[in-house]
Amino acid sequence: MERLDMVMDIRDVPKKSKWFMLSLQHLFAMFGATVLVPFLTGLPASVALVSSGLGTLSYLLITKGRIPAYLGSSFAFIQPIIIVSQTNSVEAAMVGSFVAGLFYGIVALTIGAFGLDWVMKVLPPVVVGPVIIVIGLGLAPTAVDMAMNVDGQYSGQHFSVAMVTLLVTIIGSLFFKGFFGLIPILIGIVVGYVYALFAGIIDTTAIAASFDAIVSAGSFGEFLSAVFVAPDFLIPFVHYQPLEVLDINVLAIIVPVALVTIAEHIGDQMVLSKVVGRNFLKQPGLHRSILGDGVATMIASMLGGPPNTTYGENIGVLAITRIFSVFVIGGAAVLAIAFGFIGIISDVIASIPTPVMGGVSILLFGIIASSGLRMLVDNQIDLGNNRNLIIAAVILVIGIGGAMVRFQVFGLDFEIQGMALAAIIGVLLNLLLPGKEAAFGNGKMFGDDETDL
Template sequence: MTNTQTVLDIHDRPSAGKLTTLSIQHMFAMFGATILVPQLVGLSPAIALLTSGIATLIFMFVTKFQVPAYLGSSFAFILPIQMATKEGGIGSAMIGSLFVAIVYFIVSLIIWKTGYKWIMKILPPIVVAPVIIVIGLALSPVAIDMAMNIDPDLDGIKEYSMLHFSAALVTLAAAVVATLFFRGIISLMPVLIGIIVGYVYSLIIGIVNFNPVTKADWISAPDFLIPGVHYEFVITPTLLWLMVPIAIVTISEHIGHQLVLGKIVNRNYIKEPGLHRSLLGDGLGTFISGLLGGPPKTTYGENIGVLAITRVYSVYVIGGAAILAIAFSFFGKVMALIATIPTAVLGGISILLFGIIASSGLRMLVDNNIDFGDKRNLVISSIILVIGIGGAKLHFTNTFEVGGMALAAIVGVLLNLVLPGRPQEAIDSLEDKSNTESF
């Protein structure tokens, strides 16, 4: 993309009115997905919004205000957070988030000292793509249960509701229509549009409870979760193995986003400000989010899409969206309204989102021309998929186990390193590739 096509470049400052309009546009692009993650894992949507804004500002500072990226809630950690919460309470998931951030710190430090090529040898597409597929497919039962209004924790009692399922189908249909038949900004907000349409339909059929809204204050602080205050800071091996290995995928996602973003704005972000800085910014955002009670963060493909369409690359606009998100998190009535979204509506949109996660893994395999006629590739991907989706576990003691997608990710990395016949990666052409999709 040439500079003649650019409407506002990285450090161009728009007028106050234009800045507000463009920032609102970015906020709505990330809004639906950012609040969906906390809804699915039992966290506060308000704290997710607050921490997304804070994380974005931190990221911009660390990257020397050169990278116009927005950080929102990561879908890759939905299942690990749910499992960690079931294991030791929501505080355990927050502790896990802190250690995920520490992995980012360590990797960014190593990249700063040694360069980035080694990480691409450890995380090639044949490892990362099947793990992404596992993440999407492992979440699919959650989406279906929510869509049908089934509570899997009710001692096997399943309360199927066709009424609720119809709300899920309407939500899904609206998101699909927004994705396929609209253009421009609207096509980048299928989550938000699906939730809005599903919510209106839910109002019509009478499955929305407005009591939380009437009781909520207009202005209220988000529900913070501070270690040592709201939960006991206890670290267990199982907790770490549930959360930390997922960084294998999110680091790859981060690299892909930097490549795509660099192409759009005509810059090489891998070299300047450097992959080590952008990873550090992502890690610091996740760390602060975990300290406050928010989900892990990742750069958002939705906002990268907005940049591509509008050709407005100004970091002031991204910073404005972050400030708006922080302000929104203190509107108690709005947050209470979000909390009234029926489970079926969330389930309907999750059917599409979790499927897209799995499909993005397939696309990575296709884009990288992975040859499944090669038995090595077939073995690695097959083992990752069955271990991850099948829920295999390794029990070391009564209190320590590794399983599911975490085990699948670890096994994939090890297989790629030890099996003979590993091809020579085309690392030198890394800057010209953009094969990782958002999720």
């Protein structure tokens, strides 16, 4: 495998004078997207930061410190968590996320025992691409509602805030270079926040109260109490009994999403392998990286945070800086945990107005949908082939249309809907319909040869 020029190798320890800034750079790269997920799902952003940091540290441990990957909040689980939280409870959504993490573990063990080929057969591009499109377009109404409505009523002022945020994020994505080119989402949120502040739609009461408490602290103990505030964790057996909120329908809604995120994870590992110049599918092994993802998701669910996944934003940081040190990644994880316990940061995040996040969401959710389309194009999937066309069409309509099925098994009521149902039907159609070779296009979804990346 061709080795690429690098500034720091995977096990290199950065100089103390540079370590903080290098890690802070990774934190900023993941910050905007990671904060957006809890904002949309109603989960505490501080918990998402803590769980992403802990999840990343566990991932580094499980992969033996050989894969420089940062884990942040997963977009794929947004809609399922919203559905479960509204129809059941947040606690039930956390139980579902925990079981999804267990599913990762089962897949990891199976890959370790039988290799990667079976995953490719179950999740070819013609299935994964349309499901990713469903993830993005299924969230489109949420983004538009956040951007222009207040309590269901149109607001021109709020829509202007969303458009300013969107415009700055687009400009940043296209024209900013270097470090600023890595954080267009964060820059868009900051500029949108300032615009919303001048528009008078931000309540800064909590921020002012936290700042006053810090400034007026009469002792070091009072100062620490004012600065550091425990996040609103939601811990099983402490705040709720998992078996009491466990619902088989919750599992049917959330767990199948793991099929898609596992496919995305494999794609990320392929890209990361090319960036770093090592084959991470072989060493330390795809089974370890998937297990790391699953454990990170389980940790998040046990704290009341959204499921975790590897982040493309941070892979971008690696590609540009050529600094592959896992110690830099670990430093970013520690900073994320620290940020989650700083009360005034949590207050600032909580004060971000809905249209700011709506403006960012319009772009992000569109990009998610477009990435699914790109998967079909990059793999040269022939939609002139009726088999491929049928699979893609059924997945799109069932997923975006919100179809559901209800049935009973051994006296238990099951309900599978939306994206989960679309993914399951897509997998079944691909396995049952003849002409399976057409589902892979040029066969490059996970690389032509997993031994040569």
